[in-house]
Amino acid sequence: MSHRQLHLNLFLMGVGHHEAAWRHPRTDPADLGSIRHFQRLARTAEAAAFDSVFLADGVEGPDPSARSNAWVGHFEPFTLLSALAVSTERIGLIGTVSTGFTEPYNLARQFASLDHISGGRAGWNIVTSAGDRAARNFNRTANQDHAVRYQRADEYLRVATDLWDSWEDDALVFDRQSGQALRPGSLHELAHEGEHFQVLGPLNIPRPPQGYPLLVQAGSSEDGKDFAARWAEAVFTAQQTLAEGRAFYADLKARARSHGRSDDSIVVLPGVVPVLGSTEAEAKALDAELDDLITPERAVRTLSSLLGVDLTDHPLDQPLPPLPPVSAINGAKSRFELVRDLAERERLTLRQLIGRLGGGRGHQVVAGTPEQLADHIELWFTQGAADGFNIMPPLLPDQLDHFAEHVVPILRERGLFRREYTGRTLREHYGLPRPANRLAALAANHQ
């Protein structure tokens, strides 16, 4: 039995990760707007000792002119995760927030506040936000270029981490006798003057229990991987084959090393969509049933946007037309390549591609028995492709309940996954250290 342990994250994707989940009789679409539903999901994941739950996010509404809209409806991350913080005790709470459309001061204090409320369980999934529609909600006519977005993100991270460091850990003294609440010299201004941001500091809330929230990232473009190698402590990724998964894993760890970081300092979590049945046939039937619920018109529109080519009038039973070069994509570059390669490798028609993407949106779909899914997880975990998994149940809560009840016990039997929590903070769950305070060290050196 290995001492290396799997990490498991639950993707809180409304009533399920499958794009047609809300049409399936095992879900209730009203759950999309129900805080009780999300409380139930988080508590189920916590009872199974998952490391964390995770909320994706975007900052644009549905296009009113689209003829067929499936609202994937989400609560806003800080508000939802704060509600979940006091509804749970141990599980980590990871929220997606964009560096493109927020101010570092606001974001740093919201995450600090969430980390204080949860007793050290906050994580930030850092995104730069693609798409012109999002930009047009924030005083811009179009989004910034991919490279500029990552430059801004890099400066943003410097400012945010410095803001978390702007209070030394022992700043609060509350000396009633003298009336001194704060230890003199324990707070620091940043006086940051950069290309994108000018921020004075200090923050107006003490350093978070974890030092920083756990820093998570999911971009897999070249810019994205470089950014991850510098900043990320956990990485969500979409990998279709074991070979691709191993290559990505090795590449990311090597990039981290080139920044002076150890292999253990970055946790790689591929996504997997578990479509579970008590037999393989039952699982495959559920998978097919879900794909039959996809509305082709909407799926084609989504795919057109992803691939940068209008597929609206393309025959469903033909292969894809020629695609633009990746350099022309100013959105999710790595997802573009993944879908392009998948379609080419398996010579898929447009209809087949839609089916493959409806459940996984680019992630592995494993339709099978709990044993088969456990085999898949163990293979990737032991063959250098994963430190754990981002679990994306296609139907919620249904398929999470199946996973917790049937897959988790097998992983435990095999010595791969914890039977109970050993730590209290999200960093402790992932085996990651609490960061030292850079500004405190600087101040000490100047004395």
Added chain:
Amino acid sequence: MSHRQLHLNLFLMGVGHHEAAWRHPRTDPADLGSIRHFQRLARTAEAAAFDSVFLADGVEGPDPSARSNAWVGHFEPFTLLSALAVSTERIGLIGTVSTGFTEPYNLARQFASLDHISGGRAGWNIVTSAGDRAARNFNRTANQDHAVRYQRADEYLRVATDLWDSWEDDALVFDRQSGQALRPGSLHELAHEGEHFQVLGPLNIPRPPQGYPLLVQAGSSEDGKDFAARWAEAVFTAQQTLAEGRAFYADLKARARSHGRSDDSIVVLPGVVPVLGSTEAEAKALDAELDDLITPERAVRTLSSLLGVDLTDHPLDQPLPPLPPVSAINGAKSRFELVRDLAERERLTLRQLIGRLGGGRGHQVVAGTPEQLADHIELWFTQGAADGFNIMPPLLPDQLDHFAEHVVPILRERGLFRREYTGRTLREHYGLPRPANRLAALAANHQ
């Protein structure tokens, strides 16, 4: 017995509204960072059937160079109030957020999310934020002028309310058969192109249960009162005498009428600091004990900033020096006038003024028995100076517990305050209507 009922809001000011509260043996300074403390306060207020709790806010940290810092330590409003939303069932949750340093799209969806999570209990205390230190955390070298801040706030409110209206109330249909989640034509773009904001819309979350969160305002300058008359549904205010309170009340209702609004459409809530004892002497002793805990050095610095004049070397036992004209104040203009008038009217020395401001920060301090406080409340309520009160206990939870246990029963005996909740939403508690959807009406007119 009148059918007109008092409204009560609890000001969630850390361990107490008195600036030296944390030094008093009846508080625990660790409560400042404890979510359990705030949960306890909200539940106590809810058990007493208060209309709402309220969190003040600012976006600047303590000045590291100050020799004596009393951290008033606050959680960030959206995160704290979301945690309280699932810790309570009926009480309203009002958070202060600045129009100066946030994007309307982010704010509108965070309030919408809080309103959904709480089942219609969110309120927004709208501030424009004074002070250059805050501005320097947000890419500015100095704050905008008072008038510009209010112009921006006015446009901000137009955008935010339109974003809440960008989903019609019956937009969600979830037709599983057709795959249509949203009713066609039920979502609207704003395509707002203004002086301060360009926002496309729609929002990415359905219309809040209350339509909009309750709109609250606390600025009492001319700009502030005009803004309140246009937008605010509840107003927090600091008034020292019954005559001033009546004049403010009448003025605000008249301004609201000039915008075509009824007197009932705006609820006026002066602040009151209840310093309670079982005898008047006991209450006065507590009041004196608290004032003795004020650190004069820090209080003088705070007052210098408020009055726009450096009082650091001014003798504590002399009256104030000449003050600048109110036109020179780019911060809280009405608070400047209140403090200036208080000092002149009562011929206070600097030391006396500090004592008067330490507990109330400009608000009425009533040190007495529960009967005496109830008399004060009834007088203001029946004499045209208040629709209710913003209750600011100097020590928390201690003085809230006293208020709930001893003052609330007297108010009920007198028929002034509800025995239990009759509504479910914050708007219902305050007797305010759910706003109609402006964009839906516009769209209907164009058909």
